[in-house]
Amino acid sequence: MKLQSLREEVYEANMELTRRGLVLYTFGNVSGIDRNEGIIVIKPSGIPYSELNPNNMVLVDLDQCVVEGDFKPSSDTRTHLRMYKEWSTIGGIAHCHSRYATVWAQARRSIPCLGTTHADYANGDIPCSAAMTEAQVMRDYEDETGVQIIRALGGRSPQEIQMVLAAGHGPFAWGIDADKAVHHAVVLEELAHMATLTEMVSGGAGIKLEPFVLHKHYARKHGPGAYYGQ
Numbered sequence: 001m002k003l004q005s006l007r008e009e010v011y012e013a014n015m016e017l018t019r020r021g022l023v024l025y026t027f028g029n030v031s032g033i034d035r036n037e038g039i040i041v042i043k044p045s046g047i048p049y050s051e052l053n054p055n056n057m058v059l060v061d062l063d064q065c066v067v068e069g070d071f072k073p074s075s076d077t078r079t080h081l082r083m084y085k086e087w088s089t090i091g092g093i094a095h096c097h098s099r100y101a102t103v104w105a106q107a108r109r110s111i112p113c114l115g116t117t118h119a120d121y122a123n124g125d126i127p128c129s130a131a132m133t134e135a136q137v138m139r140d141y142e143d144e145t146g147v148q149i150i151r152a153l154g155g156r157s158p159q160e161i162q163m164v165l166a167a168g169h170g171p172f173a174w175g176i177d178a179d180k181a182v183h184h185a186v187v188l189e190e191l192a193h194m195a196t197l198t199e200m201v202s203g204g205a206g207i208k209l210e211p212f213v214l215h216k217h218y219a220r221k222h223g224p225g226a227y228y229g230q
């Protein structure tokens with residue numbers, strides 16, 4: 001079978017998403033890409049997590065033709081493809097309907113940066129995409145979901161912001177590989193949870209983290225002179 005190590009990596013990332021409690025039934029999918037081969041490995045559509053294994057992951061090319069696999073790829077595959085084509089630097093994408101991130105997506109609200117946990121991961125608000133028009137939904141719903149996610153970054157790089165809320169739908173996160181994408185989906189759920197509680201505790205006072213603290217935290221982990229970690 002082709003791309004065995006990527007199959008295993010994507011399988012593991014899918015299992016991690018469910019182990020972290022971000023998935024109910026089959027709501028969720030993780031993919032990874034081999035840029036040299038031009039092939040994406042993605043979870044099969046509608047198969048219970050208990051039945052997944054590296055060998056039933058589906059391989060598709062950039063035109064969404066199945067290269068290897070007995071099952072249909074995830075129904076969100078075209079969203080993943082659109083993002084991979086637009087952002088040549090990303091290697092993995094995770095999507096789920098985790099509760100708190102989805103609540104913000106349903107409220108059509110970007111998650112403001114309220115504290116340093118958020119600032120360690122995102123250089124500003126985590127954007128919620130604009131709602132899709134009826135024409136977009138009719139044209140190609142999954143592809144246009146990707147279009148809206150890309151637009152939501154508003155010109156920021158996919159390194160600066162690695163998570164987006166698709167309006168009325170749920171979170172999409174990405175990273176250099178499938179494992180990092182899941183890590184970001186897990187972090188996003190925690191940030192959304194904390195933001196929800198912060199709004200409640202503060203009575204909706206809307207106190208955002210000071211921009212100079214936000215930038216300090218983001219830069220020490222991701223900036224040119226990053227010094228966080230070993």
Ligand SMILES: [Zn+2]
Nearest residue numbers: 095096169170
């Ligand atoms: Zn979904």
